[in-house]
Amino acid sequence: MLAAFLLTLVAGGATSIGAALGVLGRGTNPKMLAGGLGLSAGVMLYVSFVELLPEGAHVLSGGGAITARGTAIATLSFFVGIALIAVLDRLVPEAVSPHEFSGRMTGSHGDPEVREPDEQAADRALRARLLRTGTVTAAALAFHNVPEGFATFVAALQAPEIAIPVVAAIALHNIPEGLAVAVPVRRATGSRSKAFWLASMTGLAEPVGAVLGYLLLAPLLSGDAMGAILAGVAGVMVFVSLDELLPAAEETGEHHTVIYSLIAGMAIMALTLLIL
Template sequence: MPEITSANLITAFGITLAAGLFTVLGSGLVMFSKTPNPRLLSFGLAFAGGAMVYVSLTEIFGKSGEAFAKAYGEADGFAASTAAFLAGIAAIALIDRLVPNPHETLDAQDPAFQENRRQHVARIGMMAALAITAHNFPEGLATFFATLESSALGMPLAFAIAIHNIPEGISIAAPVYFATRSRKLTVLACLASGLAEPLGAVLGYTLLQPFLSPVVFGSVFGIIAGVMVFLALDELLPAAKRYSDGHETVYGLTSGMAVMALSLVLFHF
């Protein structure tokens, strides 16, 4: 279990906050960009997905096993980390089932942009904001605890989540801006959803801090690994494929894995 200092906490919170604020960038793309580049977004989403899957399975899952091994031994520790990983997948799958996470298209001709009944579109925006906010809580907790363990581990994960937050901002901003034509309200809606990530980090740490131990850290990291893999496979890669017009998805996926792998190799030196 790493030594936790005030500097560690401030750094972890700051990185989590920065990742959450990228949701606001999605509102800017809706309000100011007449010709968003779907192929670039496709590459970026796949890049984030590849990075998240790689770091989850090679580093975060390993950290879970190391922590559990201190309490239960190597064999039982691996079994415990596997159980935590599967529990993370089950938890985020349940959240996704109960509160589906919608994503808007970048197509300005989409019916949601042309809908005449503004109140109906406003309700769509509210539902999107609530759904995405629910999904942002575990993402914030993942970023915070990964950074608390190691900035070298947390920062790449935060970068991947930040890219992932851009289309989530679009999902909120598109219907809200169409319904209200208010840039202020659109930005505030995206900001409120993005702030769910640092809020999730604070709430999670506050609840778990009195009980921090190798078992708790092992559980958290195993669950985080499961959540990140599910999000990458369920949200990032399908969204990347929707926006692609060629091989952007596979290029982004492999590039994300390669960059993450190289960064971890350099860190271990």
């Protein structure tokens, strides 16, 4: 059991690698911001439509061939997930403490860069949006990582030698997840430590999910309930990608960087799923 938990911890801990990449370099670099957000959106969209939603339909179909009933319930769960995150999104205040921002940005050499009042206002608005984006993304990814951690833990308990490639694949796709949180939070707050630790915490949801699933949720999260949860999580991740990540990425003005990174994120996720 200890080995299974450690393998799950390794998979979740890979998020910190992405977090570290997200806080390195210049936090105000628009290409880095656009690339990180686009990459993360690609990962989340691909895994939602190619892995989570079909797997939810598969589970809801009784584990065999996908049925019309399984597809219908998975589709309903998908849109219920979107509705839930949309409601939560509307409850988050648009304004994020204006005192947090002084109207100055850190220049490329660490010196304060004075800006005109209208530029300061635009910068405050963008930072507020990015902070909100990073926080919502962290919550969505943490929620997604709980059943993922439980699945990894169960696989390791059954056959550790089979779980190792599973852990490697999950760890690989957790790296851009850490990047997804760290990049906007680093850009919004100017704090590398806040960005790193918030992003890393999303990965810790995996070992937490392993423990909770084993101790409390295993009898409940089976059959139709698990299938509905997987499809619902897909809806949450699609909403976050389209409503938060991509609009914030486009605001950098680096459209082509966003598109290329989006495709790269899909390619990375496709590769990890093939390995998995």
